[in-house]
Amino acid sequence: MLLIRPSSSLLRHAIAFRSLATHSLSKAERGKQLAAYRAVDEMLDSSLEKGIIGLGSGSTIEHAIERIHQRKDLHSVVYVPTSFQTKRLILHYNLRLGNIDQYTSVDLTIDGADEVDANLNAIKGGGACLFQERLVAQASKKFVLIADERKKSDKLGSKYLRGIPIEIVPMALQTVLFNIQNMWENATVRLRMATPTDKAGPVVTDNGNLILDCQMGPIDDPVNVYRDIKLLTGVVDVGLFCNMAEVAYFGGLEDEKVDIWYKQKSGKGSTVVRS
Numbered sequence: 188m189l190l191i192r193p194s195s196s197l198l199r200h201a202i203a204f205r206s207l208a209t210h211s212l213s214k215a216e217r218g219k220q221l222a223a224y225r226a227v228d229e230m231l232d233s234s235l236e237k238g239i240i241g242l243g244s245g246s247t248i249e250h251a252i253e254r255i256h257q258r259k260d261l262h263s264v265v266y267v268p269t270s271f272q273t274k275r276l277i278l279h280y281n282l283r284l285g286n287i288d289q290y291t292s293v294d295l296t297i298d299g300a301d302e303v304d305a306n307l308n309a310i311k312g313g314g315a316c317l318f319q320e321r322l323v324a325q326a327s328k329k330f331v332l333i334a335d336e337r338k339k340s341d342k343l344g345s346k347y348l349r350g351i352p353i354e355i356v357p358m359a360l361q362t363v364l365f366n367i368q369n370m371w372e373n374a375t376v377r378l379r380m381a382t383p384t385d386k387a388g389p390v391v392t393d394n395g396n397l398i399l400d401c402q403m404g405p406i407d408d409p410v411n412v413y414r415d416i417k418l419l420t421g422v423v424d425v426g427l428f429c430n431m432a433e434v435a436y437f438g439g440l441e442d443e444k445v446d447i448w449y450k451q452k453s454g455k456g457s458t459v460v461r462s
Protein backbone atom coordinates (compact mmCIF):
# COMPACT_ATOMS: atom_id res chain seq x y z
CA MET A 188 0.00 0.00 0.00
CA LEU A 189 1.29 3.45 -0.89
CA LEU A 190 1.22 5.87 1.99
CA ILE A 191 1.26 9.52 1.02
CA ARG A 192 2.47 11.83 3.74
CA PRO A 193 0.98 15.31 3.40
CA SER A 194 3.48 18.15 3.38
CA SER A 195 3.18 20.69 6.19
CA SER A 196 1.78 23.28 3.78
CA LEU A 197 -0.94 20.83 2.73
CA LEU A 198 -1.69 20.20 6.37
CA ARG A 199 -1.96 23.90 6.97
CA HIS A 200 -4.44 24.33 4.14
CA ALA A 201 -6.51 21.39 5.33
CA ILE A 202 -7.52 23.48 8.32
CA ALA A 203 -10.24 25.91 7.41
CA PHE A 204 -9.42 29.31 8.86
CA ARG A 205 -11.66 32.26 8.26
CA SER A 206 -10.71 34.77 5.62
CA LEU A 207 -9.66 37.94 7.42
CA ALA A 208 -8.95 40.06 4.35
CA THR A 209 -9.79 43.63 5.34
CA HIS A 210 -11.81 44.44 2.20
CA SER A 211 -14.27 41.61 2.84
CA LEU A 212 -14.86 42.23 6.54
CA SER A 213 -18.29 42.92 7.98
CA LYS A 214 -18.62 45.93 10.32
CA ALA A 215 -18.45 43.66 13.36
CA GLU A 216 -15.32 41.90 12.11
CA ARG A 217 -13.71 45.23 11.29
CA GLY A 218 -14.47 46.38 14.85
CA LYS A 219 -12.78 43.28 16.23
CA GLN A 220 -9.83 43.77 13.91
CA LEU A 221 -9.37 47.41 14.93
CA ALA A 222 -9.28 46.48 18.61
CA ALA A 223 -6.98 43.52 18.06
CA TYR A 224 -4.46 45.35 15.89
CA ARG A 225 -4.32 48.35 18.23
CA ALA A 226 -3.84 46.16 21.30
CA VAL A 227 -1.05 44.16 19.67
CA ASP A 228 0.67 47.33 18.47
CA GLU A 229 0.44 49.09 21.82
CA MET A 230 0.92 46.22 24.24
CA LEU A 231 3.53 44.10 22.45
CA ASP A 232 6.79 45.66 21.46
CA SER A 233 10.17 44.48 20.29
CA SER A 234 11.55 44.63 23.82
CA LEU A 235 9.53 41.44 24.43
CA GLU A 236 12.08 39.57 22.32
CA LYS A 237 12.32 36.79 24.86
CA GLY A 238 8.82 37.30 26.16
CA ILE A 239 6.04 34.84 26.88
CA ILE A 240 2.62 35.93 25.64
CA GLY A 241 -0.70 34.24 26.33
CA LEU A 242 -3.28 34.18 23.56
CA GLY A 243 -6.98 33.78 24.31
CA SER A 244 -9.61 32.20 22.10
CA GLY A 245 -12.47 33.18 19.83
CA SER A 246 -12.96 35.22 16.68
CA THR A 247 -11.35 38.47 17.88
CA ILE A 248 -8.12 36.79 18.89
CA GLU A 249 -7.76 35.51 15.31
CA HIS A 250 -7.17 39.11 14.25
CA ALA A 251 -4.59 39.55 17.00
CA ILE A 252 -2.67 36.48 15.84
CA GLU A 253 -2.83 37.70 12.25
CA ARG A 254 -1.36 41.02 13.39
CA ILE A 255 1.40 39.23 15.32
CA HIS A 256 2.17 37.29 12.15
CA GLN A 257 2.52 40.58 10.23
CA ARG A 258 4.86 41.98 12.92
CA LYS A 259 8.15 40.20 12.20
CA ASP A 260 9.69 41.72 15.35
CA LEU A 261 7.29 39.60 17.42
CA HIS A 262 8.29 36.25 15.94
CA SER A 263 10.87 35.34 18.57
CA VAL A 264 8.27 35.62 21.34
CA VAL A 265 6.79 32.38 22.73
CA TYR A 266 2.98 32.15 22.54
CA VAL A 267 0.97 30.15 25.05
CA PRO A 268 -2.47 29.10 23.71
CA THR A 269 -5.69 28.76 25.67
CA SER A 270 -7.54 26.38 23.34
CA PHE A 271 -7.23 23.89 20.51
CA GLN A 272 -8.24 26.68 18.11
CA THR A 273 -5.48 29.03 19.24
CA LYS A 274 -2.85 26.31 19.26
CA ARG A 275 -3.69 25.51 15.62
CA LEU A 276 -3.49 29.20 14.70
CA ILE A 277 -0.08 29.59 16.35
CA LEU A 278 1.16 26.60 14.36
CA HIS A 279 -0.54 27.81 11.18
CA TYR A 280 1.34 31.10 11.35
CA ASN A 281 4.63 29.39 12.26
CA LEU A 282 4.87 31.25 15.56
CA ARG A 283 6.72 29.81 18.55
CA LEU A 284 4.36 27.58 20.52
CA GLY A 285 4.70 27.35 24.30
CA ASN A 286 2.75 25.56 26.95
CA ILE A 287 1.51 26.60 30.36
CA ASP A 288 3.44 23.59 31.78
CA GLN A 289 6.68 25.24 30.64
CA TYR A 290 5.83 28.84 31.46
CA THR A 291 4.06 29.38 34.72
CA SER A 292 4.79 33.10 34.49
CA VAL A 293 3.43 34.82 31.39
CA ASP A 294 4.30 38.44 30.57
CA LEU A 295 0.94 39.41 29.14
CA THR A 296 -2.21 37.74 27.83
CA ILE A 297 -4.56 39.14 25.19
CA ASP A 298 -8.04 37.69 25.02
CA GLY A 299 -11.53 38.34 23.66
CA ALA A 300 -14.68 38.83 25.72
CA ASP A 301 -18.43 38.41 25.34
CA GLU A 302 -19.25 41.41 27.53
CA VAL A 303 -17.13 43.90 29.51
CA ASP A 304 -18.45 46.12 32.28
CA ALA A 305 -17.34 49.52 33.54
CA ASN A 306 -14.91 47.87 36.02
CA LEU A 307 -13.35 45.70 33.29
CA ASN A 308 -15.05 42.57 34.61
CA ALA A 309 -15.97 40.29 31.73
CA ILE A 310 -18.17 37.42 30.65
CA LYS A 311 -16.17 34.87 28.71
CA GLY A 312 -16.79 31.36 27.40
CA GLY A 313 -19.20 32.09 24.54
CA GLY A 314 -17.02 29.79 22.45
CA ALA A 315 -16.76 27.21 25.25
CA CYS A 316 -13.19 28.21 26.14
CA LEU A 317 -12.85 29.52 29.68
CA PHE A 318 -10.90 27.19 31.92
CA GLN A 319 -7.65 27.33 29.94
CA GLU A 320 -8.20 31.04 29.40
CA ARG A 321 -8.34 31.66 33.15
CA LEU A 322 -5.37 29.37 33.75
CA VAL A 323 -3.18 31.39 31.42
CA ALA A 324 -4.65 34.78 32.42
CA GLN A 325 -4.00 34.09 36.10
CA ALA A 326 -0.39 33.26 35.31
CA SER A 327 -0.02 36.58 33.49
CA LYS A 328 1.39 39.83 34.76
CA LYS A 329 -1.07 41.74 32.57
CA PHE A 330 -4.44 40.76 31.10
CA VAL A 331 -5.75 42.68 28.10
CA LEU A 332 -9.23 42.37 26.58
CA ILE A 333 -10.13 43.03 22.95
CA ALA A 334 -13.63 43.26 21.53
CA ASP A 335 -15.84 45.23 19.21
CA GLU A 336 -17.82 48.05 20.78
CA ARG A 337 -21.05 46.00 21.08
CA LYS A 338 -19.46 44.21 24.06
CA LYS A 339 -19.32 47.34 26.25
CA SER A 340 -21.73 47.14 29.13
CA ASP A 341 -22.77 48.89 32.34
CA LYS A 342 -23.69 45.67 34.06
CA LEU A 343 -22.68 42.12 33.07
CA GLY A 344 -25.63 40.08 31.87
CA SER A 345 -27.35 42.99 30.14
CA LYS A 346 -25.68 42.59 26.72
CA TYR A 347 -24.62 38.97 26.42
CA LEU A 348 -28.02 37.36 26.93
CA ARG A 349 -27.15 33.71 26.46
CA GLY A 350 -26.14 33.48 30.12
CA ILE A 351 -22.98 32.92 32.11
CA PRO A 352 -21.02 30.00 30.62
CA ILE A 353 -20.18 27.35 33.22
CA GLU A 354 -17.85 24.45 32.47
CA ILE A 355 -18.78 21.31 34.38
CA VAL A 356 -17.60 17.72 34.68
CA PRO A 357 -20.20 15.63 32.74
CA MET A 358 -20.99 13.41 35.73
CA ALA A 359 -22.08 16.44 37.74
CA LEU A 360 -24.66 17.70 35.20
CA GLN A 361 -27.80 16.95 37.20
CA THR A 362 -26.46 18.00 40.60
CA VAL A 363 -25.05 21.29 39.34
CA LEU A 364 -28.30 22.07 37.48
CA PHE A 365 -30.26 21.28 40.64
CA ASN A 366 -28.02 23.35 42.91
CA ILE A 367 -27.96 26.43 40.66
CA GLN A 368 -31.73 26.31 40.30
CA ASN A 369 -32.02 26.04 44.08
CA MET A 370 -29.71 28.99 44.70
CA TRP A 371 -31.21 31.31 42.06
CA GLU A 372 -34.88 30.51 41.56
CA ASN A 373 -35.20 32.96 38.71
CA ALA A 374 -32.19 31.66 36.82
CA THR A 375 -32.61 29.63 33.65
CA VAL A 376 -29.84 27.10 33.14
CA ARG A 377 -29.41 25.14 29.94
CA LEU A 378 -26.96 22.54 28.74
CA ARG A 379 -25.29 23.97 25.64
CA MET A 380 -26.06 21.77 22.65
CA ALA A 381 -23.93 21.37 19.54
CA THR A 382 -25.23 22.23 16.08
CA PRO A 383 -26.94 18.94 15.12
CA THR A 384 -25.47 18.90 11.61
CA ASP A 385 -21.98 19.01 13.15
CA LYS A 386 -22.47 16.85 16.23
CA ALA A 387 -25.42 15.27 17.95
CA GLY A 388 -25.67 16.02 21.66
CA PRO A 389 -23.92 18.60 23.83
CA VAL A 390 -20.99 20.89 23.16
CA VAL A 391 -17.88 19.24 24.60
CA THR A 392 -15.07 21.55 25.70
CA ASP A 393 -11.37 21.19 24.87
CA ASN A 394 -11.09 19.58 28.32
CA GLY A 395 -13.78 16.95 27.69
CA ASN A 396 -16.36 18.76 29.81
CA LEU A 397 -19.85 20.21 29.26
CA ILE A 398 -21.05 23.82 29.20
CA LEU A 399 -24.09 25.24 30.95
CA ASP A 400 -25.45 28.68 30.09
CA CYS A 401 -26.97 30.32 33.13
CA GLN A 402 -29.27 33.30 32.47
CA MET A 403 -29.90 35.42 35.53
CA GLY A 404 -30.39 38.89 34.04
CA PRO A 405 -28.09 41.82 34.84
CA ILE A 406 -25.67 40.83 37.61
CA ASP A 407 -25.20 43.24 40.52
CA ASP A 408 -22.35 41.41 42.17
CA PRO A 409 -20.37 39.31 39.67
CA VAL A 410 -17.60 38.55 42.18
CA ASN A 411 -19.98 36.78 44.54
CA VAL A 412 -21.91 35.06 41.75
CA TYR A 413 -18.61 33.76 40.42
CA ARG A 414 -17.56 32.49 43.83
CA ASP A 415 -20.90 30.85 44.65
CA ILE A 416 -21.08 28.93 41.38
CA LYS A 417 -17.41 28.03 41.41
CA LEU A 418 -17.78 26.43 44.85
CA LEU A 419 -20.30 23.87 43.57
CA THR A 420 -18.75 20.44 43.24
CA GLY A 421 -18.45 19.52 39.59
CA VAL A 422 -17.94 23.08 38.38
CA VAL A 423 -14.61 23.45 36.62
CA ASP A 424 -14.87 27.13 35.84
CA VAL A 425 -17.30 30.02 35.54
CA GLY A 426 -17.19 32.54 32.70
CA LEU A 427 -17.05 35.58 34.98
CA PHE A 428 -13.57 37.11 34.86
CA CYS A 429 -13.58 39.70 37.64
CA ASN A 430 -10.73 41.98 38.71
CA MET A 431 -8.42 40.48 36.12
CA ALA A 432 -8.20 42.81 33.12
CA GLU A 433 -6.15 45.98 33.30
CA VAL A 434 -7.15 47.34 29.94
CA ALA A 435 -9.81 46.73 27.29
CA TYR A 436 -9.75 47.80 23.63
CA PHE A 437 -13.08 48.24 21.82
CA GLY A 438 -13.18 48.64 18.04
CA GLY A 439 -15.89 50.85 16.53
CA LEU A 440 -18.40 49.52 14.03
CA GLU A 441 -19.32 52.76 12.33
CA ASP A 442 -15.98 54.52 12.42
CA GLU A 443 -12.35 53.54 12.63
CA LYS A 444 -12.11 54.47 16.29
CA VAL A 445 -10.79 52.35 19.11
CA ASP A 446 -11.95 53.15 22.65
CA ILE A 447 -9.58 52.17 25.42
CA TRP A 448 -10.67 51.59 29.01
CA TYR A 449 -7.82 51.14 31.46
CA LYS A 450 -7.29 50.89 35.18
CA GLN A 451 -5.45 53.69 36.91
CA LYS A 452 -4.27 53.48 40.49
CA SER A 453 -6.09 55.90 42.77
CA GLY A 454 -5.62 55.95 46.53
CA LYS A 455 -5.86 52.36 47.76
CA GLY A 456 -7.74 51.05 44.75
CA SER A 457 -8.06 51.87 41.09
CA THR A 458 -10.50 53.60 38.78
CA VAL A 459 -11.25 52.85 35.17
CA VAL A 460 -10.36 55.64 32.78
CA ARG A 461 -11.99 55.77 29.33
CA SER A 462 -10.17 57.28 26.35
Ligand SMILES: O=C[C@H](O)[C@H](O)[C@H](O)COP(=O)(O)O
Nearest residue numbers: 245246247299312314315316
Ligand atom coordinates in the same frame (compact mmCIF):
# COMPACT_ATOMS: atom_id res chain seq x y z
O1 LIG B 1 -15.03 30.87 24.74
C1 LIG B 1 -14.58 31.78 24.14
C2 LIG B 1 -13.79 32.89 24.68
O2 LIG B 1 -14.01 33.19 26.01
C3 LIG B 1 -13.85 34.11 23.78
O3 LIG B 1 -12.75 34.91 24.11
C4 LIG B 1 -15.12 34.94 23.91
O4 LIG B 1 -16.25 34.13 23.75
C5 LIG B 1 -15.17 36.07 22.89
O5 LIG B 1 -15.19 35.52 21.62
P1 LIG B 1 -15.25 36.40 20.31
O6 LIG B 1 -13.96 37.10 20.18
O7 LIG B 1 -15.48 35.39 19.22
O8 LIG B 1 -16.40 37.33 20.45
